[in-house]
Amino acid sequence: MAFAAIYVPEFMVQAVVRAETASCASARLCGRAIALIDGHPPLWSVVAANAAARELGIFLGMTKANAVQFAGAEIRARSAAAEKAAHAALRDVGWSVSPRLEDTAADLMVLDVAGLSSLLGSEKQIAELLAARAAECGLCVNVAIAENISAAEVAARGFSGITLLAAGQEATRIGELPVNVLSPPEEIAETLELWGIRTCAELARLPVLQLSERLGQTGVRLQALARGTASRALVIAEADLVFEEEMELDDAVEELEPLSFVLGRLLGQLCVRLTARAMAASVLRVRFDLQPAFENALDVRTEVVRSKSLPGIYERTMQLPVPMRDAKLFLKLLRLRLQANPPGAPIVKVLVAAEASRPRITQHGLFLPSFPDVEKLELTLARLEGVVGAGQVGSAEVVDTHRPGEFRMKRFFPPREETGRRSGKRGVKKNGPKENGTDKPDKHFAANATAMSFRLFRPPLAVTVKLREGKPTEIFLQGKRGEIKKASGPWRTSGEWWREEQWIEDEWDLEVRFAGGTGVRPPVRGQQNPSGDERGRYRIYFDAVRQGWFARGMYD
């Protein structure tokens, strides 16, 4: 049985710094004195400070006014959002190695690493892996592995870096640490100070009975911790799949470029966490808290000026075609989405969340046709939407209705099919012998024929039609007069009479010859169209609801 404890020293400071830059916390904190302040203005006071700040003379409880007097000290506001995100990242680091994890405190996790040697290597390698994963998540941690939980906890709090406590050596190693590592209550700490007890070894040497008489069970528990003999059960935390990163901005951001840096940082952290848990994002959600403008925030229409209840939230959800975890791709997609639909107000808080699912596992074949890369295709689609507008890109789906020209646009996500036949037409097997093995004859629907296709005028063109005995004889289409040589109709369709969008149409198929052709279509072979007149086959209809003639399209 072995337990690993992961401890984040100066957690609050690390959480704030983690949200700022992509590098590891130790690199970011190197040489920087940072103090965090909290409270209600003007009663700001220092609630956390790193070692460099403490060396300068900053102490906890100092007012902001005093703290800012120290040259070289950076004063930041404490961020609950950043601490929450850092805590979640720490949990993910633990779960990336073992599912048996105890969420001991915001800055401390304990996990059961027994039996992982065959999978991850020796205890030292496991500890190094945990430290490396934490560094990827932007946290600089202490890792300790020991035979019991309490010893691992104390060692992680007391020793920096990686510590391995061999069985039976707990008391010796922990004995080197100061008593403060055990986090004694304030009264007991003062008493121990008066007794001259400075280290855990000195506390461990005290007689248990007398210690119990003077300090009670708390003292006994502290002594057991100092001896490395305290034991307790692991309270396993339930694994969740909540991946959220958020950042509160000191100054509101209005433009996309600075916002991209923030988003890139948060998405990077999110993807690192997803990778640590071997998951990918299937849905990406972004939420901005907006800063209301003054004129919008106050309702001046009423006699009593009062603040308006504005939503102040900008939220977008992005459904991904396949689970992904590429931060750069996410950023590009979000940028395109934000360019198309900007928030409309300065942003004061950013939250990025991902719905996790198993990553896509694909086996590519040597003989499959070329296929767009899914991630790249998603980016291309987003860019296309930026060019032609939302809803103008996708795959069409014919709607089950008799109304002509009806369809709906769907998200484009082509299925990856095996090479070979897709039964395009029922009953069509082959149309002739194969020739030199060059092409499959059954790809041709007929030897020298294909389906006559139709092009739509969208929206339908208004036309003028002259009738004789109920049949069209002449048409004015796109500024040209055409003589109708052949007509087939009327074909009446109607439907949805129970709705406002009902239709009643009489359709005609026409062969039209336009007098005085434009000459843009010289005949290929002289005998086919000697007059040079323009000719075409069109479908027109009389709309009984609108009482007018329209051209639906042409046969081409």
Next chain:
Amino acid sequence: MNARSTALRLQVETALAGRVVAPLEFRNRQVVETVSCGIRAIDELTGGLPRGCLTEIFGGACSGRTSLLLAALAARTGEGEVCALVDGKDSFDPAAGLAAGVSLRQLLWVRCKNIEQALRATDLLIQGGGFGLIALDLSDVAPRLVRQVQLNVWFRFRRAVEGAATILFLMAQESNAKACASLVLRMEDEAGTWWETAREMTRKTGAENDAPKKDAEENGSHAAGCLLESAKTWAEVVRSRMQTEDGRTRGNRVMSIDVRELDKKRMNAASFALKTQWNYLDEMENVGVDED
């Protein structure tokens, strides 16, 4: 000298690494792979649609351009490839595509409002890669506007698809891509064939009554009770680099091109029939039944 040239080559390749794949490697640009366009007559005429090249189809309204396009899309999507249609004037009819055999799930439809959008969308799709066929349909865009597109745009498109397995399919009323296109086809139609109910009934019953036709001739109008059946379409090869040395097409395989043969076959033309859906599906049904 040899060592120096090797060092120089290494230096050039290192400088262009990540931007140009094998910059100093010899590529035979005259070797192209062709695939079926879905219409046998066109395949026999041209040898198929060349991959990695620009194919231009032009012709007037109702000349059969769209039918050829949809046949090509049906053939490519039928092979499991993903295709894209950049619709210059939003005129694609999904129902017609479905009837032609196009797998709509594998067709990316970009509905543009003007030619600028269409060109930008095409550029993005080419850069995206992975498409078997990208069709740029400018048939309904005014020829005046298409003529204003500079030649370097088509040249850039051609270079972008070069070396890829993508067929770039350009459709317009006039030829615009000039020498940038590897295959240029001009489409022309004949008058449609109409199935006249009364006449067919007369023919079947053997009676001599052709009154409807006479009425129509006298009145200057059409006969009563007729259906659009089919139309004949001609395709002429205006320019092709797909000709083989012996002047014959070889179908779907890698071939070498001899540009000297171009002039000899400039007037090559072939015809095929466009059949309306009711007529066409009925025929297909019969084919299937016969073979089953």
